[in-house]
Amino acid sequence: MFARLREDINSVFARDPAARNFLEVLTNYPGLHALLLHRCGHWLWQKNLKWLARTLSTFSRWLTGIEIHPGATIGRRFFIDHGMGVVIGETALVGDDVTLYQGVTLGGTSWNKGKRHPTLGDGVIVGAGAKILGPFTVGAGAKVGSNAVVTKEVPAGATVVGIPGKVVKRADPDVEAVLDVDPARREAICQKFGFDAYGVSQDMPDPVARSMQAMLDHMHAVDERIEQMCGTLRKLDASYRDGRLPELRDEDFAEILDDVDSCCPPRDEQPPDDGSDNR
Structure with missing residues (x-):
């Protein structure tokens, strides 16, 4: 448990030059608080204590301004910078080393049950205000520009900008x-x-x-x-x-x-x- 906490705090130092010391990150980073509370809520959700899990998620939203459904699956070294207004839906899958900025939405476009939220591969970076909507995959190492609206699959290593989102850079040969x-x-x-x-x-x-x-x-x-x-x-x-x-x-x-x-x-x-x- 403590090793995982240290890993999360070290990921903040790796991606935020404003972070100065261990105590500051532990006490003043709402993205870290939301992640820790989500882990507790996700454990409760898996134990079928869904009301308690949702209540903890609601408390986390009041505390941090970040709304993560307890059913969402979050990988290791996940980092939310600033965080206010981030929304992550129930069936979202987030890989390792993913970074989100404020105002990001991982949402759905359907009221049907089942998989309706996006899957983010390892190392994905999503800029402030971006909306990723639908049950598709954003490939590993992809970048989504600020305020982009993405509604279809993104190749690994690509960069997406605009409304609707358009791929402007690929990892494929030039x-x-x-x-x-x-x-x-x-x-x-x-x-x-x-x-x-x-x-x-x-x-x-x-x-x-x-x-x-x-x-x-x-x-x-x-x-x-x-x-x-x-x-x-x-x-x-x-x-x-x-x-x-x-x-x-x-x-x-x-x-x-x-x-x-x-x-x-x-x-x-x-x-x-x-x-x-x-x-």
């Missing part, structure tokens, strides 16, 4: 490895299109930027294939005439770029959002 894209040439195409004119890069969690980048990569791959086909045709038929593709002019895209600028302000006008709540 697109360069799939399409064999030359990064220098891709950057040249981006500059030709004026892609960076509205201050969004491929590293930012922006679904529109990622979509544009994917289209540019695909165009580059198609150009490479066409050049290889033309080279092969010239070898087979010396009389083959290799026509030149028309040049892309900046003025051809002026109207599109104006529309993009109007809906996507420059980077220095956009509030930063890294998908987590840091002190």
Whole structure:
């Protein structure tokens, strides 16, 4: 019991730079209090003392502002930072080393009995105000951005932002490895299109930027294939005439770029959002 308590307190030190000493964490962290009371309530729930378990859960909510149903299953080294407004439903399953920030909801979308709340894999981080709704799995190591609303499965290692939640980063190999894209040439195409004119890069969690980048990569791959086909045709038929593709002019895209600028302000006008709540 005491070894488990020490493990929980050490997890706070590992994830909160504001934590200074053992006594401060033990007495002043509502997330830790809610976790300890939930463990007692969950034990009572498993012993079929459901009314007593719910009463303890209600007391915990009064004390900490965190509502965890005693039927929820919580893994080891679970950490709720700040905590106010966190709600975890009855059939939620939370893995090890998971971190939640204030205002997070692990809820359901159905009144049917049975599994109706999400399952969070090991190492998941859920930003402040995010809502994960439904009986699906958020894969290990995934990150859910602040205020995102997630209603479908999230792959392991992915980052999800927005309403509704969209995957903006995966743990899968990058697109360069799939399409064999030359990064220098891709950057040249981006500059030709004026892609960076509205201050969004491929590293930012922006679904529109990622979509544009994917289209540019695909165009580059198609150009490479066409050049290889033309080279092969010239070898087979010396009389083959290799026509030149028309040049892309900046003025051809002026109207599109104006529309993009109007809906996507420059980077220095956009509030930063890294998908987590840091002190």
